[in-house]
Amino acid sequence: xxxxxxxxxxxxxxxxxxxxxxxxxxxxxxxxxxxxxxxxxxxxxxxxxxxxxxxxxxxxxxxxxxxxxxxxxxxxxxxxxxxxxxxxxxxxxxxxxxxxxxxxxxxxxxxxxxxxxxxxxxxxxxxxxxxxxxxxxxxxxxxxxxxxxxxxxxxxxxxxxxxxxxxxxxxxxxxxxxxxxxxxxxxxxxxxxxxxxxxxxxxxxxxxxxxxxxxxxxxxxxxxxxxxxxxxxxxxxxxxxxxxxxxxxxxxxxxxxxxxxxxxxxxxxxxxxxxxxxxxxxxx
Amino acid sequence: xxxxxxxxxxxxxxxxxxxxxxxxxxxxxxxxxxxxxxxxxxxxxxxxxxxxxxxxxxxxxxxxxxxxxxxxxxxxxxxxxxxxxxxxxxxxxxxxxxxxxxxxxxxxxxxxxxxxxxxxxxxxxxxxxxxxxxxxxxxxxxxxxxxxxxxxxxxxxxxxxxxxxxxxxxxxxxxxxxxxxxxxxxxxxxxxxxxxxxxxxxxxxxxxxxxxxxxxxxxxxxxxxxxxxxxxxxxxxxxxxxxxxxxxxxxxxxxxxxxxxxxxxxxxxxxxxxxxxxxxxxxxxxxxxxxx
Amino acid sequence: xxxxxxxxxxxxxxxxxxxxxxxxxxxxxxxxxxxxxxxxxxxxxxxxxxxxxxxxxxxxxxxxxxxxxxxxxxxxxxxxxxxxxxxxxxxxxxxxxxxxxxxxxxxxxxxxxxxxxxxxxxxxxxxxxxxxxxxxxxxxxxxxxxxxxxxxxxxxxxxxxxxxxxxxxxxxxxxxxxxxxxxxxxxxxxxxxxxxxxxxxxxxxxxxxxxxxxxxxxxxxxxxxxxxxxxxxxxxxxxxxxxxxxxxxxxxxxxxxxxxxxxxxxxxxxxxxxxxxxxxxxxx
Numbered sequence: 027x028x029x030x031x032x033x034x035x036x037x038x039x040x041x042x043x044x045x046x047x048x049x050x051x052x053x054x055x056x057x058x059x060x061x062x063x064x065x066x067x068x069x070x071x072x073x074x075x076x077x078x079x080x081x082x083x084x085x086x087x088x089x090x091x092x093x094x095x096x097x098x099x100x101x102x103x104x105x106x107x108x109x110x111x112x113x114x115x116x117x118x119x120x121x122x123x124x125x126x127x128x129x130x131x132x133x134x135x136x137x138x139x140x141x142x143x144x145x146x147x148x149x150x151x152x153x154x155x156x157x158x159x160x161x162x163x164x165x166x167x168x169x170x171x172x173x174x175x176x177x178x179x180x181x182x183x184x185x186x187x188x189x190x191x192x193x194x195x196x197x198x199x200x201x202x203x204x205x206x207x208x209x210x211x212x213x214x215x216x217x218x219x220x221x222x223x224x225x226x227x228x229x230x231x232x233x234x235x236x237x238x239x240x241x242x243x244x245x246x247x248x249x250x251x252x253x254x255x256x257x258x259x260x261x262x263x264x265x266x267x268x269x270x271x272x273x274x275x276x277x278x279x280x281x282x283x284x285x286x287x288x289x290x291x292x293x294x295x296x297x298x299x300x301x302x303x304x305x306x307x308x309x310x
Numbered sequence: 311x312x313x314x315x316x317x318x319x320x321x322x323x324x325x326x327x328x329x330x331x332x333x334x335x336x337x338x339x340x341x342x343x344x345x346x347x348x349x350x351x352x353x354x355x356x357x358x359x360x361x362x363x364x365x366x367x368x369x370x371x372x373x374x375x376x377x378x379x380x381x382x383x384x385x386x387x388x389x390x391x392x393x394x395x396x397x398x399x400x401x402x403x404x405x406x407x408x409x410x411x412x413x414x415x416x417x418x419x420x421x422x423x424x425x426x427x428x429x430x431x432x433x434x435x436x437x438x439x440x441x442x443x444x445x446x447x448x449x450x451x452x453x454x455x456x457x458x459x460x461x462x463x464x465x466x467x468x469x470x471x472x473x474x475x476x477x478x479x480x481x482x483x484x485x486x487x488x489x490x491x492x493x494x495x496x497x498x499x500x501x502x503x504x505x506x507x508x509x510x511x512x513x514x515x516x517x518x519x520x521x522x523x524x525x526x527x528x529x530x531x532x533x534x535x536x537x538x539x540x541x542x543x544x545x546x547x548x549x550x551x552x553x554x555x556x557x558x559x560x561x562x563x564x565x566x567x568x569x570x571x572x573x574x575x576x577x578x579x580x581x582x583x584x585x586x587x588x589x590x591x592x593x594x595x596x597x598x599x600x601x602x
Numbered sequence: 603x604x605x606x607x608x609x610x611x612x613x614x615x616x617x618x619x620x621x622x623x624x625x626x627x628x629x630x631x632x633x634x635x636x637x638x639x640x641x642x643x644x645x646x647x648x649x650x651x652x653x654x655x656x657x658x659x660x661x662x663x664x665x666x667x668x669x670x671x672x673x674x675x676x677x678x679x680x681x682x683x684x685x686x687x688x689x690x691x692x693x694x695x696x697x698x699x700x701x702x703x704x705x706x707x708x709x710x711x712x713x714x715x716x717x718x719x720x721x722x723x724x725x726x727x728x729x730x731x732x733x734x735x736x737x738x739x740x741x742x743x744x745x746x747x748x749x750x751x752x753x754x755x756x757x758x759x760x761x762x763x764x765x766x767x768x769x770x771x772x773x774x775x776x777x778x779x780x781x782x783x784x785x786x787x788x789x790x791x792x793x794x795x796x797x798x799x800x801x802x803x804x805x806x807x808x809x810x811x812x813x814x815x816x817x818x819x820x821x822x823x824x825x826x827x828x829x830x831x832x833x834x835x836x837x838x839x840x841x842x843x844x845x846x847x848x849x850x851x852x853x854x855x856x857x858x859x860x861x862x863x864x865x866x867x868x869x870x871x872x873x874x875x876x877x878x879x880x881x882x883x884x885x886x
Contacts, residue, residue, distance in 0.1 A: 030369060031326065041743070042330050096329050171743070173703040198701075205703045208745040213408060219369050220409035223401040225425035225475060227393065245411045245421075252457065253407050257698045264699035267659060267691040268712040268759060269683055275717045279710030279727065355748050355778045462647060488694075488775045490647045490804040491845045517778035520848075559779030562807070562848040562870060569874035575881050584848050588855045595860060595880045 030215050030222075037100030038160070039167045039207075047287065048090035048169045053178030055288035059295040060166045066299040067158045071147065072309035075302045076154040082298065083161040090169045097164040101157075108156060116141055116149040172204040177280045194273030202261070210254065217249050313382070315479070315511065316343040316366055321376035322535075323361055335361040337535035338376070345478075348505045348512040350522035350543075353532035354557035359515045360404075362532065363481050366513065367399040368392025397426065400477030404484040406461075406468035415441075415459070415467050416452035422475040440470040444500060462493040469497070473504075479511040480504060486521055494521070501525055519547065519561045523582045531556065548580040563587045607767055607798050608635040608658055608689070613667035615653055626665065627653040629821040637766065640789075640799045642809035642829075645818035646843065651802045654818065655771045658800065659689035672766075687716060690760035694772040696752035697744075705747070705755055706731065706740040712763040730762035734788050750781020754788060767798035774805060786811060806833075806847040810868040817842065834866030849873050 043049075048056070067079055087094055101108070117139040134141040167175070180197030187193045226245075323336040335358045343349060343366075353359050364370045365378055371385050371392070372378050378385040380395055403409050412418035419440055423433040438448050444466040451463075459467060469485065482501070486494050502525055504510040514526060522529060522543060529546045531539035533556040539546055546553075547564040554560060560568070563581040567590075570577060575594075581587035610633045616626040627650045635641055635658075645651040656662040657669050660676035671688050674681035690712075693699050702708040709727045718726065731737040734754040744752060753773055760768060770789075774782045786808065793799050801808065809815050815832045817825040819842050825832055833839070833850035840846075846854065853867035853876070863880065867873045 037329075040331060093330055099329075171704060171741070173707050173743075176703070201703055201707075202701060205701065205744070208743070209697055212745075216403060216405070216408040217411075219364065220401075220403055221411060221421075222369060222393075223367060223396055223403075224409075224422040224471060225393070225397050226421075227425070248413065249408065249411050252410075256407065257695075260693060260695060260698035261701070263661060264691075264693055264756075265701060265711075267661060267686060267693075268701075268763065269686050269715040270711075271683070271715060276714050277717050277720055277723060279707060279714055279720070279723045354780050355750065460647065488772075491806075492646060492843055557778075557780040559783070563852070565870045566849065566852065566873060569870050570877060573874055573878040575878055584851045584855060587852050588859075591852075591877055592856060592859050595856070595863070595877065 030218050037097055037168070038163055039172070041171050042092060042168045044091050044169065046089060046091045046169065048086060048165070050287075051291060052282055052284050052288045053170050053174040054182055054282060055284060055291050056166055056170055057175070057178055057182065058292050060162050062292075062295040062299045063162055064159065066302045067155050067162070070302050070306045071151055072306060073147070073150070074309040075306060076151060076158070078302065079158050080154060080161075083158055083165065086165055087161060090165060092165065092168050097161060097168065098157075100164065101160055108153070112149050112153055115152060116145055119145050119148065173201065173280075176200045176204065177282060181282055192273070194276070198273075206254075206257070209257075210250065213253055214246070214250060217246055221245065314342040315345045315381060316341065317377075317379045318342075318362075318365070319377045321362070321365065321372060321378055322374060323358075323365070323370060323372070323376075324374070325361075327373065335535055336365075336376075338537075339532065339535070340537045341530060343479075343511065343513065345511055346509050347528065348501075348514070348526045350519075350526035350529040351513060351515045351532060352517065352519055352522075352529060352558065354517070357532040357556075358535040359532055360483055363401060363483050363513065363515055366481055367401045367479075368395045369401070397422075397475050398477055399479040399481065400472040400475055401481045402469050402472045402483065402485050404487060406464040409468045409471065410456045410464065413455055413457075414452075415446070415454050415456055418456060418467065419471045419474050422471060426475070436474045436476065437470075440474040443473055443504070444470045445496060446470060462489060462496075465489065465493070465497070469500070477510070479513070481513040481515070483515045484517065485514075486516055486518060494518075498525060517559075519559065523561075531558070533557070543582055544580045547582065605637045606634045607637045607639075607672065609668075609670040610634070610654075610657065611668045611670070613654075613657060613664040613669060615657065615662060615665050619665045625821075627821055628657075628664075630667070631821070631823060632667075633816065633823065633826075635767070635798060635800060638793075638796055638798055639814065640793050640812045641801070642812035642815045643800065643802045643818060644804060644806070644809055644815060644844065645824075646804070649818040650821040651818050652771050653821075655691070655769050655800070655802050658767075658769050659691050660685045661691070683716075687763055688765055689767045689769060690763055690765035692753070692756050692760055692768065692770045692773045694775055696749055696756055696776070699756050700744045700752065700759070703743055704740070705736060705742055705744060708744060708755060709758045709762045712759055716763060726762045726764070730758040733761060733791065734758045735784070748781065750777050750784055753777060753781065753785055757785070757788060761792065761797075765797070767800065768792060769800045769802070771802045772804070773801075774803060774808060782808075806845050807849075810847060817844065829868055830866045832866075833868065836865075 070076060087097065131143040132140060133143060133146060176197050180193050183191060183193040183196065318339050318341040321336055321339040325333045325335055339362055351359055361370065368385060383390050410418050411421055416437055419437045420433050423436045441448050441451060446463065446466055456467065465485065472480065486497055489497065498521060501512055501514065505512045505525065514522065516522065526543065529541065529543055530537060531546060538556060539549060539552060547561050550560045550564060550568045563583060566587055567577050567580050577590045581590055610631055613628055613631045614626050615628040616624055618624040631654065643651050643654065653662065657664060657676065660682050663677055669676045671685045674685050676685055700708050701711050706727050709730050710723055713723055713726050728737065731740055734757055736751060736754055736758060739747065739751065744755060747755065774785055777785060789799055790811065801812065803809060810829045812829060815827060815829050816823055817832065824842055825835065825838060833846050834854065836846050836851065836854045849870055850866060850868060853873055854865050856863040857865035864876055867876060
């Protein structure tokens, strides 16, 4: 059976309203914490560090009262690719991994396929990294409304405005893009349905998805772009009617304020990341 | 035929099922549509009308509870292929911009017949017929870019694209919304012709109840994902209180009948058109109406 | 009228002025809109009604003739901001005029553009949202609203700029009866509070709310008067291919049969009263 629910498996970026401590943190604090933890995820190769990171992210998700199962289900569409990559890392990069990462001991060999302690570590750490990244980005986007995120980013970029960075314009572009993602997503679904209703052989959700949709993409994109253009024309007119004239002379409705819990969260993340990174070669 | 063509029983549907974003759109819909019938489907925004009609041509399928049979096939059975059904049951969506895929009008209308793998001559014949039905001149419009069409012309081109499949059942999802009175009349005339002359089964989803007069024999009212009322136009439009409670407007002529009844002047039937109301009222002006 | 807010003086407009064979969209139109008036402008698609609406807040500038909003000529680029702050505009498709990703941020967009100070912004956003009945929804993303709520949000975004006049360009045509009724109730409230309202529509029953109805045909004013005067002229309207609201049509039909029955009635209760009166009058 076909399924037209395009966003059924997109879990990143879906705001899930809540009143938890994580939800209430200032977006800038959340962005900072997540960036710090991503640094820790990226630069550690030890099992201990990743176990700690996994425990921490899962703990934060529990604290934010977010459904872990739903978040993890977001990985489903990419699962075949991830497994393929993992198998390649495990069997094919044995040699390279052995020298790059600690662990030259050969654990298994069959012809050119070779598993070393290094390649095993690389594979397990990569899988852990993917999972942690998914959890962290979900934690940020599922517990923060997109507007707060863009205002947070705008406010963090504002110091760079003096260097000529158009912080307001970038943020407005981001906001409008985010505003229209659900609108265009819905439209994409309707166009798919309209084509199926006129006899098109869509096989979305089936195994042949990628082969078949390449040629169908064109017929899908034409109406999508046409629609986006028509909408853009309307939007420009509406913005003009509401006296939009660029960032100069504008006031700001959202005033973000960092409070004690925000500073505590950022400090804890900093200490954690620093510790993990400092000890990254000492830990097993 | 004594068998309904479409039969839904306690039909339920949830979008994004199994996620925290799940939305229950249908909670229990009963519906029967006989071949050759014209029915109206009305309901306030969010009643589940679009979700329901997308079931009726197999775009959506019953997942958990509730049953749906179309032409004797159990749509809850995943082995049933819905694609052949869709070619017989045409669905036109609300916004024409969502259903025009090609840059030229003729090409776009030919999309369906080409998917059927019909020979070129037949495709051309169907495009010509469909354009004629919706009142777009073949010579003048076949090579026009879709973007150059006015709103009303776009709507007609979109419907022609559905008609070109020669469906035995035509479903229109709020296809009259946003049209001016002239455009609306033309579209309703077209539906009447298709129903009466071609024997097409018509299912018209609308929030303008006046649209159904002279076309639909039966109305089904949907609210909150359930069937709440069903009957002839006169039966349904006479239930002004119930319609209002579900956030629906009451057609003005039915409202006139209601207001007169409230003042002690009962008409013999619920008027559906201005002419009917005039015929009901005019002879009784100046005659006692049984004051309460 | 003594207190004119908008004066349209001999306006001709062509979308392609360089091409003399292209028929102009507006032909020598003159009209005045008084402060506090409620005007409905009716016409077919292509009659020029949207083009006229866009002249009222300088989104379009006449090819010939002038439009004055208060003391400002819309031709003058320097006064454009004043013109648009005075005359706000709501468009047909609710989705395409919402900029931000939450309800309250979108309402703030216009006043932000005007540089309204922060403390007042909060007051205005609250006031505008309470006027249209969306205060409870202020933190929601716009795509979760119904079409009717979206259109009321668009109105809130405009009234937060405190315009003297609100122009609605077919703002109800995509709404269901409930959404339309809610929107009309909002307009009635605004009008009672002194806002000038110009409603462009092809929904005849809506025009009964207005003080004055103007009917456009092929870029000219074809008919003008109070709703009662205009809807009594069934023949003239039929000639223009326009529908009379059903209640007025019924009153006109009864008037043709019995000249003592009043023509041009506008509401169901008026008509029912007129019928009941004659019903009892004739009692022996």
